[in-house]
Amino acid sequence: MIKELAKNKEGAKERCLKAYEEAKKLQDKLNHVITFIDPSEQCEEIKEGKMAGVPIALKDNVNTKGIKTTAASQILSNYVPIYDAHIATKLKDAGAVCIAKTSMDELAMGGTNLTSFIGPAYNPWDTRRMTGGSSGGSAAIVASGTVPMAIGSDTGDSVRKPASFCGVVGVKPTYGRISRYGIIPYASSLDHVGYFTRSVEDAALTLEVLAGRDDRDMTSSYREVEAYSELLNGDLKGKRIAILKNVTDALHEEETRKIFFDLMKKMEEKGAIVEEVSLDENLMKAILPTYYLIANCEATSNHSNLDGLRFGYREEGSDMQEIMTNTRTKGFGPLIRRRFVIGSYGLFEENQERLFRKGQKVRRLIVEEVKSCLEKYDAIVAPASGSIAPLIDAQKDQDELSDEYLITENYMALANFSGYPSMTVPMGFIDGCPIGINITCGAFEEVKMFNIAEGIEEITGYKDLKAEVK
Numbered sequence: 001m002i003k004e005l006a007k008n009k010e011g012a013k014e015r016c017l018k019a020y021e022e023a024k025k026l027q028d029k030l031n032h033v034i035t036f037i038d039p040s041e042q043c044e045e046i047k048e049g050k051m052a053g054v055p056i057a058l059k060d061n062v063n064t065k066g067i068k069t070t071a072a073s074q075i076l077s078n079y080v081p082i083y084d085a086h087i088a089t090k091l092k093d094a095g096a097v098c099i100a101k102t103s104m105d106e107l108a109m110g111g112t113n114l115t116s117f118i119g120p121a122y123n124p125w126d127t128r129r130m131t132g133g134s135s136g137g138s139a140a141i142v143a144s145g146t147v148p149m150a151i152g153s154d155t156g157d158s159v160r161k162p163a164s165f166c167g168v169v170g171v172k173p174t175y176g177r178i179s180r181y182g183i184i185p186y187a188s189s190l191d192h193v194g195y196f197t198r199s200v201e202d203a204a205l206t207l208e209v210l211a212g213r214d215d216r217d218m219t220s221s222y223r224e225v226e227a228y229s230e231l232l233n234g235d236l237k238g239k240r241i242a243i244l245k246n247v248t249d250a251l252h253e254e255e256t257r258k259i260f261f262d263l264m265k266k267m268e269e270k271g272a273i274v275e276e277v278s279l280d281e282n283l284m285k286a287i288l289p290t291y292y293l294i295a296n297c298e299a300t301s302n303h304s305n306l307d308g309l310r311f312g313y314r315e316e317g318s319d320m321q322e323i324m325t326n327t328r329t330k331g332f333g334p335l336i337r338r339r340f341v342i343g344s345y346g347l348f349e350e351n352q353e354r355l356f357r358k359g360q361k362v363r364r365l366i367v368e369e370v371k372s373c374l375e376k377y378d379a380i381v382a383p384a385s386g387s388i389a390p391l392i393d394a395q396k397d398q399d400e401l402s403d404e405y406l407i408t409e410n411y412m413a414l415a416n417f418s419g420y421p422s423m424t425v426p427m428g429f430i431d432g433c434p435i436g437i438n439i440t441c442g443a444f445e446e447v448k449m450f451n452i453a454e455g456i457e458e459i460t461g462y463k464d465l466k467a468e469v470k
Contacts, residue, residue, distance in 0.1 A: 001148045001464065002202045003229075005054045006095065012053025013043040019055035020099040022146045029469055032121045032131070032140040034060045035068050035101040042097045050209050052095030057141045057150040060101040061108055061184040064088055071184045072116035073106045075306050075313045075331030085182025086214045087151060087193055094209045099147065102137030106333050108153055108186040109299065110134050111161060115335050120392060123165060124467035125433045129389040132162035134186075135194070139166040142196040145466035149206050152194045155186045156291055157384075157412035159194030160438055163424040165389035167434030167465045168196045169203045169453070174444050175419030176221040177207070179214030187298035190291075190416040198464045200425065200454045204228035207446060223444055231447050234454035237271030240377040241452075245276040246284045247382035247411050250403040256435060259428035260383050263437065266459045277377070279369045285403070286362050288410045291417075292339075293346055293359040300343025306331070367418045374420070374442045379452050381439050382411065384424040388433035415440050425453050426462040434465065 005015070016039040027033055039055065046053050058064065061071040063081040065088075070076045084092075091098070106115045113121040113136025121136040123129040124144045131140045135152030139162035142150045152159040154172040163170025171194055178193040185191055193210065197203045211225040243264065251257055264274050308314040308327025315326035332340070346355045373380060386408040400406075415422035420443055427437040437456065441449040457463050 001199060002051060002054055002205050005148065006050055006052045009046065009053045012046055012097070016043055016053065016055045016097045016099060019146050023100050023141060026144055026146065026469055029127055030122050030124060030140050030144065031119055032103050032137040033100045034070055034072060034103050034116070034118055034137070037067060037098050037100060039097045039099050046097065047093055047095045049094035050205060051091065054096050054149070055099050055147045056091060056096045057100040057102050057138055057147050058088065058098055059104050059135050059138050059150070059152050061104060061153060062088055062151055063182040063184070064098070064101065067101065069101065069184070070117070071107050072104045072118070073332065073336070074117045075327065077117065077313050079312050083182065086179040086216065087210055088182065090210055100141065102141055102150060104137055105134035106336055107184070107299070107303065108134040108155060108158060109336060109339055111157070113137065113162070114392065115333055117333070123389050123433070124469045125167060126389070127470070128391050129433065130165065130392050132165040132389060134158040136162045139163060139168055139170065139196050142166070142168045142198060143465070143467045144469055148197060148202055150196050152196060153183060153186070154192045154194040154416065155190045155295060156410070156416055159196065160384055160412050160422060160424040163196060164384035164434070164436030167426045167462070167467065168198055169200060169423065169425050170194065170196050171203050171207065171423040172415060172421065173207055173211065173446055174221070174421045176219050177421070177444070177446070178210045179217040179220045181214055181216040185302045187295035188302060189298060190295055192416065198466070200450055200457050201229055201232060203423065204232055204450045226447055228446060228450055231451070232454050233451055234458045235451060236267055236455040239272045239379070239452060241267060241272050241274045242277040242373055242377040242380045243274060244380050244382040244411065245278045246281060247408050250407040251383065251386050252404050253387045255430045256383050256387055259430070259435065260437065263427050263456065263459065267455070270455060270459065277373055277380070279373065283362070283366050283369055284407050284411065287366060287413050288406050290359050290362045290366065291410070291413045292342065293355060294363060296339045296343035297346040297356050300340050300347060303340070363417050366414065370414050370418050370420065378448055379439050379441050381437055383408070384412065384436040384438040385409065388430045388435050412438055419443065421446050421449050423449060423453055425456055426465060427456070427460060
């Protein structure tokens with residue numbers, strides 16, 4: 001779709017204004033946008049490029065010069081950046097037109113999109129259900145058909161889980177493939193720029209626009225950017241596919257299992273070699289606690305500058321200490337405060353070796369398990385979620401110590417620990433709501449990943465899905 005839209009530059013202003021109005025019209029039902037951006041001025045100077053005149057949206061942790069960027073937190077509710085994030089510049093240079101800054105979990109911490117300071121984002125397929133987080137607003141605006149691409153960020157599964165819940169394609173490329181300069185961070189060793197589209201072809205094209213070295217982000221790669229969209233063929237013949245058995249064994253939802261294993265049979269019919277593989281069960285159960293420890297320690301350090309003194313929201317006090325205490329107490333939601341307590345505890349000098357360093361060592365063991373598997377297989381696959389998007393009111397019923405939660409709902413952090421490319425595409429529907437399959441490949445094997453995803457998309461026919469918002 002993006003290629004076709006970019007060819008029709010003459011109709012750009014009309015379609016961008018239409019997308020802008022459509023997003024505003026859906027706001028009451030989806031609550032998916034924090035800041036709307038009138039595209040009129042951008043449409044006067046659209047650049048030639050792969051996204052010329054294509055309306056897009058940015059997650060609200062992407063800095064945009066002169067446009068409010070809140071990361072869905074009260075503490076940044078009045079923050080207006082003085083510079084653009086690298087990806088914002090790259091998208092402008094490709095001709096894209098941004099119409100909205102989308103809702104997210106506060107400071108990108110969370111998997112529900114229920115913690116935004118503007119309230120929950122609602123799923124376009126069933127507004128009683130969550131979008132998933134933290135990039136749920138971006139998933140929703142793509143799933144509704146309003147824009148063909150929206151930016152997210154992924155620290156644990158924050159693009160790939162919302163993609164499953166909202167029936168879209170969600171991509172987290174290799175660590176360093178896309179610059180993070182100008183992205184409000186969560187956990188620096190785990191954060192990836194990601195994005196949503198409604199087709200694998202659009203996902204491949206989007207990476208061509210976003211990828212590449214940026215000297216302002218020293219973790220960004222010098223590796224050449226491939227012509228991902230031109231290398232698509234969807235050929236599954238001879239592809240060695242590893243089903244992550246730890247996930248399917250812990251999965252209780254029979255309909256999810258049926259959809260997934262039916263798809264595996266169809267992939268075999270297309271010539272794929274599909275086998276079940278188990279990783280160390282103790283390490284799989286350690287993914288979530290290891291993630292929480294490392295991510296919250298890094299987040300606590302990254303956000304120590306949100307103190308009410310340098311920029312952003314401020315609560316007054318009698319001295320600097322009281323200003324900082326009041327600002328951080330009222331400026332952060334309860335989930336964020338809890339995570340900072342965990343992070344601070346892990347960073348205490350007496351705890352660093354016992355907790356933080358130990359977490360890093362466990363992470364290395366987990367990565368070695370994944371690496372060993374991908375030396376024998378082209379991709380690791382599993383359902384991207386145990387079920388369709390949960391009802392918002394049912395969240396309190398979740399057993400967070402069960403294997404289903406610990407493994408099935410959190411295993412996708414494997415790709416953040418390793419930095420390997422990973423993506424989710426739709427694989428089926430249950431009760432009218434979508435559910436996805438996740439694909440993870442080796443470092444910088446995006447071409448292989450996109451081709452496997454294209455093969456799956458050809459089998460399912462789930463391309464350019466759009467929810468009818470009711």
